[in-house]
Amino acid sequence: MENDNRTELAKGYEHREVEARWYPFWLERGYFHGDENDRTRPPFSIVLPPPNVTGSLHLGHALTATLQDVLIRWKRMSGFNTLWLPGTDHAGIATQMIVEKELKKTEKVSRHDLGREEFLRRVWAWKERFGSRIGEQHKALGASLDWERERFTMDERSSRAVREVFVRLHEEGLVYREKKLINWCPDCRTALSDLEVEHEEAHPGELWSFAYPLADGSGEIVVATTRPETMLGDTAVAVHPEDERYRGLVGKKVRHPLLDREIPIVADAILVDPKFGTGAVKVTPAHDFNDFEVGKRHGLEQLTVIGLDGRMTEAAGPLAGRDRFDAREEVKRLLAEKGLDRGTKPHVLPLGRCQRSQTVLEPLLSDQWYVKIEPLARPAIEAVEQGRTRFIPEQWTNTYMAWMRNIHDWCISRQLWWGHQIPAWYCPDGHVTVARETPSACATCGKGALRQDEDVLDTWFSSALWPFSTMGWPDRTKTLETFYPTSVMETGHDIIFFWVARMMMMGIHFMGEVPFRTVYLHPMVRDEKGQKMSKTKGNVIDPLVITEQYGADALRFTLAALTAQGRDIKLAKDRIEGYRAFANKLWNATRFALMNLEGHVHRDVDPTKLAMTPADRWILARTQRAVNDTLAALEGFRFNEAASTVYQFVWGELCDWYIELAKEALYGDDAGKKAAAQATLTHTLKTALLLLHPFMPFITEELWHVLRARVGADGWPDSILAARYPRAAEVDEAAERGFGPVIGVVDAIRNIRGEMNIPFKVVLEDVELGSLDAEAEATVREELGRIHRLANVKDARVLSDGAVPAKRGQSAVAVGAGFEVRVGLAGAIDLAAEAARIEKEIAKLDQDLASVGKKLENPSFVAKAPAEVVEKDRARLVELREKKHKLEAHRAMLSGSETLSTRRQSMENQNEQKPTTEESPSTPAAAVQEAAGQVQTAVAGAVEKVVATATEIAKAASSAVVSGIEGLRKEKKPARRSARKPAKKAAAKKVAAKPARGGKKVAAKKAPARKAAARGGKKAAAKRVVKAPARKTAAKKGARKAAARRGRK
């Protein structure tokens, strides 16, 4: 590949071909390997959140991979010793269920039929078969993972770490075994941790009441329940101690109507809410978390009536063996028969479901292993308080803290086969031996015949160790020394508790230091309708389907561009299409460069030694600005800003402006200027490729190679991966500003063309450029050739010493800050259109004048607002007035012509009748004009009306096209157009999305503003209006500039 010396490119970008080429190239060269022995470069490490080994990646994973790869590639190119460590998770329940399902389907056997050993063999086989898929998907996405270090949560070293942790925690008393109520999934047949319970907020159910007869026959007590079947396990009835209704009953007993038992009535102020239901509560300590606590307080019996299979136990007497939901109905029926039914009413209740199977969970009493959390949580809280780990976005800090502060002990045993079997052994006498290696004798009594605990550990237990178990712990490895703590944990906010919090606890406890310095929590990826992607909804998208269709680079760029803090991502195809177009744009920009760099041997750009023009200096300054902005965004994890900065720069400045500007020199005869343009183009394109590489690794690598081959640049590494990422530096603001008038003038002429319907083909031969200060004049003169080319103008006259273009009829005029353009359209101008255009512009100026004037009129504003703000508005006022005067002069000129005067006459007649009504196009505006300082509040409303009117007139006028304009147009080619346009265009239009193309021309617009300000002697003055016509446009551009400034920080 290094011998690839192609210097030409195909006409369009074909991602399939290009993307296939580079991953093997990178791998061969070992670029992705983190060097644990290299202590000279600063380390930067990330561990990839391990996906489920039997699953396949979805778009959430693609987002993870993208953002992490952006960070890793950026840091790698910036001189860091990077490690990005891949791996997969054994995903206990999920994997076991998948394999069980498959076995049932294909072999009609259950895991119990096969036995534990054989079943596990099958799961491993399954894992081998499908586990590689995830790796392939990551490679297709371009993820620069260090595959040499790939790990699996159940590989030998991870298992060793798991055992070590379990044993140590046990030795420290932080792991214990106890019989208590746990959430049990009768379907998965395993205990779950609190976190694996999904709470259904408002499940529609019923509250059913029945009577317990008092044992002494003196009456009854009515209780209400949502779970009648549990009454078989009731061992008390509780009332509130202060409830008058039941005061006399406390201490008495009731008789169980279905079982031969007597049950005490107890008083409990915590459990019972006297206002709920009847104020009396049945108590089932073995099947309800609240009741369990009541049972402990009152020493009640715990009677298990529902078994692990969800069926009633022997203790349920007549209902033994019945399914729990059947039993519910049967209990109701039986009690009704006995005349104890006291009615039912609808009731919404919260319901706990199994995260995995959606089965309604059953609280059951059982022996399980737990991690005592409080001693682990405390240091994990402190670490965040002290800032040793920080969350981005910051608000997740609160979520983390809140959870950590009232965390419960963690149930870590699972009744599964697939997982780390708990390293605890039981002797025949029931003593427990916990050990690293399989023991031969009981640690307590020395007896043999030990039996290992059959349960396995919660999958998250091994995941919690991931940042250090993957680096070789419990050994003290070089990898740990070099790369722990990791630099960033980047994952979805949905697993902040499951994973992030637990890694924090384990990392601090076993490594003595936090596992990561920064936690960046990305948003959730949703479908176009905003729904969470899930298998059951069937809206899961395989990233490979997208990469196949649009290219991995397009997908990656889209994901990065949509990753703004604080909102979920709704992935829309339009956006991906748009960024595919962007890739194509970059491709073609490079293609253009290659065509025009023949013979150019690139050396670092040194402006002092080359015949650089203002355009060259401008794009170099803009390039540096893009570099600075991109770096700032990356540093702050603002992926969307970084992406859009580069996008705007490449498309809006490099392609839309510089390439067009450069043609003048590239195609021209001046060897010095040509060389300067070539050097500038090369530098700018190279920088763009470098900036983009972390986001779009494939295409940038491809283009790097051809560009490198073309310009014979020795200093360029043979992979863009090994090249140095651009560094922040001071921006040449004078160069940015200085070029403004050129862009302003071109924009102004294009706008006139657009509004006057003058096709680009028609050469404008009577153009005057004036109102230029000395510097602008010099620049405009120097760049006149470029202005001619970009606006298709011939022999524009540049007026000296700030002279204003002569006022003539038959002309269109545009006034910008620091320049004025007159385009003569003798005999062909649509006077009505031009008048309307100017009218509209003036109306909008009036609106602005009114608002600024009102502000400056307000004494408190002048007194209290910061001086710069006031200054700025004053400068703005001056500028607006100046502009308005110029346009008015032009208007006066226009109104001299016959066409317009007729129209105007009628307008003014209307004005006289109702000067401030909507029919009035100009008078109220005129009233406002001179007196920005005296503008009355009342005027504002009128001005608004004027604007509306002016717009209407503009529309009316444009539709009344003067035929003369047609004469200017070249003959149309209807046959040709109709022959090929419809089909082609229709198709093309559909795919033409151009996303997030923010602020094209941002840069350009900035310049004139400042210039105007400078001229007026007011520094901050201006964001300004570059373009004369259409205030809306001007305003927009001002805002873009403001946005650009903000982005810059």
Place this chain on the structure above:
RNA sequence: GGGCGGAUAGCUCAGGGGUAGAGCGUCGCCCUUACAAGGCGAGGGUCACAGGUUCGAAGCCUGUUCCGCCCA
């Protein structure tokens, strides 16, 4: 019940005290020798609602209404 987020152009979304933004879509014009996956131009918003703070609020505060998510 507690907490967090959201409501900005037709759509999808940035922005976050000092002139309302982008992409897509829409409307004109154009095959201008890098790119029609393109170029040039235009139109489009009472920033959910109501109060308040402030010289100034889309932004800050309070409340309301909807929509998400998390926790109990």
